[in-house]
Amino acid sequence: MNLLALPAFADNYIWMIHNGAEAMVVDPGDAAPVSDALKRYGLKLTAILVTHHHGDHVGGLAALQRDDLPVYGPAAEAIGGVTQPVADGDIVIWQGLRFVVHDVAGHTRGHIAYFAPDGLGATDAAPLAFVGDTLFSGGCGRVFEGTMDQMHRSLNRIAQWPVSTRLCAAHEYTLSNLRFAQAVEPGNAALAQHVAHCEALRAAGLPTLPTTLATELAINPFLRCTEAAVQSAARAHDAADTAPASVFAALRLWKNTF
Numbered sequence: 001m002n003l004l005a006l007p008a009f010a011d012n013y014i015w016m017i018h019n020g021a022e023a024m025v026v027d028p029g030d031a032a033p034v035s036d037a038l039k040r041y042g043l044k045l046t047a048i049l050v051t052h053h054h055g056d057h058v059g060g061l062a063a064l065q066r067d068d069l070p071v072y073g074p075a076a077e078a079i080g081g082v083t084q085p086v087a088d089g090d091i092v093i094w095q096g097l098r099f100v101v102h103d104v105a106g107h108t109r110g111h112i113a114y115f116a117p118d119g120l121g122a123t124d125a126a127p128l129a130f131v132g133d134t135l136f137s138g139g140c141g142r143v144f145e146g147t148m149d150q151m152h153r154s155l156n157r158i159a160q161w162p163v164s165t166r167l168c169a170a171h172e173y174t175l176s177n178l179r180f181a182q183a184v185e186p187g188n189a190a191l192a193q194h195v196a197h198c199e200a201l202r203a204a205g206l207p208t209l210p211t212t213l214a215t216e217l218a219i220n221p222f223l224r225c226t227e228a229a230v231q232s233a234a235r236a237h238d239a240a241d242t243a244p245a246s247v248f249a250a251l252r253l254w255k256n257t258f
């Protein structure tokens with residue numbers, strides 16, 4: 001299996017998995033990058049996964065639609081073109097790969113993630129997940145429709161996956177997120193290292209994604225709400241107390257205007 005990040009718009013990635021003959025894509029906000037990749041590699045599109053209803057994730061559905069093409073998406077959101085509504089605990093099978101649906105509401109009310117505990121097969125078995133706009137490297141999605149508590153719980157849920165899990169997020173927001181992360185935790189050595197790593201990747205025109213859960217647990221302030229340094233930074237930005245939920249909400253509000 002091959003995993004590709006197809007760039008779309010200014011900073012989206014449409015994730016594609018293919019085996020040389022068939023392909024699956026996640027959140028095709030635009031059909032053109034998908035059609036180009038299908039042509040370039042000689043692939044047939046045989047499944048689409050959607051994480052949430054925003055236009056930059058579903059805008060390409062109409063153009064890619066076919067009667068025999070299953071389109072999985074959150075049952076809790078009305079999305080034109082979704083043929084297989086799925087909810088927490090449902091399992092999507094494609095080419096023998098298993099994706100478990102996780103409710104990760106917060107960015108939108110029905111946002112879901114697709115977690116593949118066995119990765120992309122026997123030769124590439126590290127777990128992998130498509131997390132949409134819930135978690136980014138160094139940051140997390142804005143809380144548009146859900147509540148702060150919901151988003152915090154969703155991130156905690158992701159944090160329970162194996163640390164080797166590869167996290168395929170839908171945006172290349174990493175460098176700007178890391179600037180915020182450094183404002184929160186200026187003394188975090190792992191963070192400084194990750195900044196240098198990601199700057200080198202971007203300078204070479206490469207994606208900083210997928211990231212891993214192990215990396216994010218070490219550098220992403222939104223997953224570090226129980227760390228003393230993160231708590232005191234949040235306290236200095238209006239967190240009511242050091243409860244992780246209060247710290248998370250204060251960080252998210254601070255980041256909105258950073």
Ligand SMILES: [Zn+2]
Binds near residue numbers: 052054107133
């Ligand atoms: Zn979104």
